[in-house]
Amino acid sequence: MTQDELKRKTAEAAIEYVKDVAIVGVGTGSTVNHFIDCLAENKSYLEGAVSSSEMTTERLKKLGIPVLDLNSVGELEVYVDGADEINPHKQLIKGGGGALTREKIVAAASRKFICIADQSKQVDILGKFPLPIEVIPMAQSYVAREMVKLGGQPELREGFTSDNGNPIIDVHNMDILDPLELEKTINNIAGVVTVGIFAIHKADLVLIATEDEIISF
């Protein structure tokens, strides 16, 4: 099976958890794109979706799924999203696609966060994947210096601006032994909009597609 087929497989597995949900929170990325396709094929109960990015909004609309404003729907029952890394505690690195801020907002506003991924995303310790941090433009250099103090090697994501109009710094070589503490520490740096560690709002359920099965934990 190709990686893309595994992504489709985990997306199909997630559909079982949203079949009777009226409003679904939808993440961003190539795995989620499969989930959106599956959602469009299983939308008898669906009233609409809350989107985490312009890219997702476009795909949802194209497939006839109404996109709703988070401010008008209250708490969401379920949020489905991918990840760049997943540890055994269901803590994640996200933001490879640059949508981390809206993803974190929709995850926080949802009762259940289902993370879907192929097996390549599973790690013991987070940090091999460069840690994305969305920052206020004028704080870019300051935040980068603070990340050096924390042991990382920051690199500006060239030619990229988030949906919120901000740059993203990718921080290499972080060994994230305590994701919860590091998320709080980075959150406290002035100028940080969002760090791509999802430990405060980690996944509630992870669905990993392998060749043979769906592993859930």
Ligand code: 5RP
């Ligand atoms: C986007 C994300 C994505 O969920 C993450 O990058 C995984 O993407 P993909 O499913 O394409 O591997 O956090 O900001």
